[in-house]
Amino acid sequence: MNIEMIEAAAARLDGQVRRTPLLSSPFLDEIAGRRVLVKAECLQHTGSFKFRGGWSAVSALPEDQRRNGVIAFSSGNHAQGVAFAARAHGIPAVIVMPSDAPRLKIANTRGLGAEVVLYDRAHEDRDAIGARLAAERNLTLIKPFDEPQVIAGQGTAGLEIAAQAAAEGVTDGDVLVCCGGGGLTSGIALALEAKAPGLRARPVEPEGFDDVARSLENGAIMSNERTSGSICDAIITPAPGKLTFPIMARLCGSGLVVTEQQAQRAMAAAFTRLKIVLEPGGAVALAAALYHPGQVAGDAVIAVASGGNVDADIFCDAIKRFGDGT
Amino acid sequence: MNIEMIEAAAARLDGQVRRTPLLSSPFLDEIAGRRVLVKAECLQHTGSFKFRGGWSAVSALPEDQRRNGVIAFSSGNHAQGVAFAARAHGIPAVIVMPSDAPRLKIANTRGLGAEVVLYDRAHEDRDAIGARLAAERNLTLIKPFDEPQVIAGQGTAGLEIAAQAAAEGVTDGDVLVCCGGGGLTSGIALALEAKAPGLRARPVEPEGFDDVARSLENGAIMSNERTSGSICDAIITPAPGKLTFPIMARLCGSGLVVTEQQAQRAMAAAFTRLKIVLEPGGAVALAAALYHPGQVAGDAVIAVASGGNVDADIFCDAIKRFGDGT
Numbered sequence: 001m002n003i004e005m006i007e008a009a010a011a012r013l014d015g016q017v018r019r020t021p022l023l024s025s026p027f028l029d030e031i032a033g034r035r036v037l038v039k040a041e042c043l044q045h046t047g048s049f050k051f052r053g054g055w056s057a058v059s060a061l062p063e064d065q066r067r068n069g070v071i072a073f074s075s076g077n078h079a080q081g082v083a084f085a086a087r088a089h090g091i092p093a094v095i096v097m098p099s100d101a102p103r104l105k106i107a108n109t110r111g112l113g114a115e116v117v118l119y120d121r122a123h124e125d126r127d128a129i130g131a132r133l134a135a136e137r138n139l140t141l142i143k144p145f146d147e148p149q150v151i152a153g154q155g156t157a158g159l160e161i162a163a164q165a166a167a168e169g170v171t172d173g174d175v176l177v178c179c180g181g182g183g184l185t186s187g188i189a190l191a192l193e194a195k196a197p198g199l200r201a202r203p204v205e206p207e208g209f210d211d212v213a214r215s216l217e218n219g220a221i222m223s224n225e226r227t228s229g230s231i232c233d234a235i236i237t238p239a240p241g242k243l244t245f246p247i248m249a250r251l252c253g254s255g256l257v258v259t260e261q262q263a264q265r266a267m268a269a270a271f272t273r274l275k276i277v278l279e280p281g282g283a284v285a286l287a288a289a290l291y292h293p294g295q296v297a298g299d300a301v302i303a304v305a306s307g308g309n310v311d312a313d314i315f316c317d318a319i320k321r322f323g324d325g326t
Numbered sequence: 327m328n329i330e331m332i333e334a335a336a337a338r339l340d341g342q343v344r345r346t347p348l349l350s351s352p353f354l355d356e357i358a359g360r361r362v363l364v365k366a367e368c369l370q371h372t373g374s375f376k377f378r379g380g381w382s383a384v385s386a387l388p389e390d391q392r393r394n395g396v397i398a399f400s401s402g403n404h405a406q407g408v409a410f411a412a413r414a415h416g417i418p419a420v421i422v423m424p425s426d427a428p429r430l431k432i433a434n435t436r437g438l439g440a441e442v443v444l445y446d447r448a449h450e451d452r453d454a455i456g457a458r459l460a461a462e463r464n465l466t467l468i469k470p471f472d473e474p475q476v477i478a479g480q481g482t483a484g485l486e487i488a489a490q491a492a493a494e495g496v497t498d499g500d501v502l503v504c505c506g507g508g509g510l511t512s513g514i515a516l517a518l519e520a521k522a523p524g525l526r527a528r529p530v531e532p533e534g535f536d537d538v539a540r541s542l543e544n545g546a547i548m549s550n551e552r553t554s555g556s557i558c559d560a561i562i563t564p565a566p567g568k569l570t571f572p573i574m575a576r577l578c579g580s581g582l583v584v585t586e587q588q589a590q591r592a593m594a595a596a597f598t599r600l601k602i603v604l605e606p607g608g609a610v611a612l613a614a615a616l617y618h619p620g621q622v623a624g625d626a627v628i629a630v631a632s633g634g635n636v637d638a639d640i641f642c643d644a645i646k647r648f649g650d651g652t
Binding site: 309 | 344346347349352353356366368369373410430434437438597598599600601602603604611634635638639641642645646649650
């Protein structure tokens with residue numbers, strides 16, 4: 001992985017990706033005690049940064065291989081990113097999802113033109129189903145994070161952050177990133193290393209699912225004890241990736257951990273002050289910026305708001321309970 | 327009023343205003359039966375386009391006059407736009423608000439550094455209070471819409487729309503604008519006349535408060551029968567302005583009218599598909615694009631989403647009731 005791969009991904013994404021805005025509010029600055037800049041990736045196509053990696057991976061395939069189509073395992077944001085990119089390239093996409101996935105997510109993925117193959121989580125083996133389909137149809141598997149062209153795609157968000165932060169006069173400080181398997185965090189870290197060396201990426205995770213923070217602390221890949229039971233479902237993964245972890249270990253500052261309640265408060269603050277919709281997993285970086293200021297360095301902090309695919313019930317629970325997030 | 331005034335306002339706003347994104351979703355295109363591009367002014371500073379006009383008016387004052395401060399009557403978005411602009415210019419702002427205004431809006435306006443003067447709607451005369459304060463302190467009144475530099479400021483949104491639409495390959499069609507007194511609509515209409523003559527501004531209003539639509543139809547200023555009782559409170563005004571109406575009469579297409587329920591459905595669609603927060607009055611243009619496709623011309627339609635300052639209860643009522651807005 002290197003910056004040239006990220007720049008090549010940016011060239012492939014040019015004219016397709018949204019350059020999402022860096023938002024701010026004096027009310028958020030007051031909570032955090034410093035300037036807070038929010039990279040609003042919830043405004044990206046398909047409602048999360050995953051569009052970047054999906055497009056990057058699909059567009060990087062050799063034409064004759066791509067033509068056969070792609071396959072992905074996902075019940076969430078990665079599914080929609082890959083489906084959107086595949087449709088725009090005019091190729092088939094198969095998304096393998098558990099049959100108990102939320103109906104809206106299944107409908108959305110179908111709505112983006114993908115073939116959704118459902119499996120029974122209790123009795124069927126997802127990988128076996130995927131391998132059979134891939135072999136039968138010559139489909140290429142697009143992994144959600146531990147895949148170089150996916151990391152390169154997510155890294156394009158880091159190129160934008162470097163340029164947008166410089167335009168705001170911010171050249172050093174922490175860039176907090178909502179972190180699951182580490183694709184976005186490692187991609188941003190690589191982009192910042194090359195383009196904004198005074199900015200440092202730091203992963204943020206929910207309490208109880210802090211595999212990346214513990215892995216960074218221990219210098220070796222650590223796993224979560226469980227991989228379900230969090231409202232931050234979009235960023236829950238078993239462990240950091242084999243490709244993403246070494247990048248994070250080399251470039252990132254220590255990880256931060258927030259409570260689910262802090263993620264919900266940050267959703268409320270983003271609703272009231274920024275007018276954006278965040279899902280719980282997409283709000284943990286902003287939560288760290290607002291509610292853990294003592295663990296953050298610098299006069300300004302950048303928080304990546306990674307996604308906004310959330311049901312009305314979960315969203316309303318947060319914004320009604322936590323007012324304006326103060 | 328002319329394009330030079332809008333361009334001068336854009337120069338004064340440069341580096342201060344957010345160039346808000348033009349958002350889209352294939353799911354919205356499907357509802358409308360054509361491409362839908364949403365100019366997300368809810369992401370502007372203070373959560374609405376009113377920042378543009380407030381900044382334009384404050385920054386256009388001669389230095390010695392500005393120094394004394396400004397005054398505005400508003401319980402809503404105009405108050406916050408003027409307060410934000412005044413603070414950034416280091417001058418005092420007095421906002422005269424009814425004592426029964428929502429506490430959050432009073433708190434927000436104070437939070438932006440303004441002096442809030444409350445009056446009793448039943449027993450006190452707002453204009454008399456304002457005139458006395460203005461005279462005592464040499465404050466300049468910033469009117470909400472019928473003021474040339476305010477119209478010029480709102481027109482900068484039209485300059486951005488012209489450039490962004492061209493970048494999307496859209497050079498003709500309707501630009502639907504949430505319309506109260508007509509400051510935003512007339513400003514955008516003037517900008518489009520000069521920069522994108524194939525695009526045509528059209529005002530959108532809630533049912534029962536369609537003074538602008540009726541005024542355009544009759545060729546003369548008509549009033550609303552009532553000026554309260556709509557959830558679209560941000561865009562309810564007694565009648566179009568003396569400055570804004572002739573501009574709209576010369577340049578705009580006919581007005582569109584939507585129901586409150588359609589505004590709420592559009593809020594739900596924007597939540598689910600665009601991840602932005604709209605207030606009811608800020609959603610009427612999108613509602614017209616989605617639910618009145620037969621009244622719109624062209625292969626693509628641009629809807630201005632003018633603001634997002636909405637309480638959690640009203641927002642949740644809409645998004646829980648109307649799902650994804652289909």
